[in-house]
Amino acid sequence: MRRMSSNTGKKKHVPLRRCVACGRSRPKREMIRIVRTPDGNVVIDETGKASGRGAYICPSRSCWEKVLQDPRLLGRTLKTNISLASLELLAAYAERLPSVDVEAAGRSIEKGRSNEDRVVQGNE
Numbered sequence: 630m631r632r633m634s635s636n637t638g639k640k641k642h643v644p645l646r647r648c649v650a651c652g653r654s655r656p657k658r659e660m661i662r663i664v665r666t667p668d669g670n671v672v673i674d675e676t677g678k679a680s681g682r683g684a685y686i687c688p689s690r691s692c693w694e695k696v697l698q699d700p701r702l703l704g705r706t707l708k709t710n711i712s713l714a715s716l717e718l719l720a721a722y723a724e725r726l727p728s729v730d731v732e733a734a735g736r737s738i739e740k741g742r743s744n745e746d747r748v749v750q751g752n753e
């Protein structure tokens with residue numbers, strides 16, 4: 630893989646973070662940060678500024694469900710066991726997320742597939 634030379638274009642460097650569930654890297658600000666607080670709680674860090682060991686999950690419910698099904702994914706990154714209370718917190722947060730997979734939605738736009746197979750209705 631060749632690195633783009635820095636003098637072409639003035640694009641700002643976007644810090645990427647890896648999702649503990651799906652392993653994809655995304656811009657940090659698109660991710661939801663989970664932090665292990667100094668007193669050992671695992672909480673959702675909505676400001677992204679809480680101190681403590683952090684892990685990132687996509688804002689996609691499928692990723693959250695994966696973590697809820699296998700909390701070790703998160704526990705391994707945070708180097709702690711995810712307590713039941715923390716899991717409940719995560720589950721409640723996941724409920725608020727859109728159920729569509731953002732990754733899949735983005736891909737279909739990107740591909741720009743033709744709508745040829747779509748049946749046109751109301752053709753007067």
Ligand SMILES: [Zn+2]
Nearest residue numbers: 648651687692
């Ligand atoms: Zn993910």
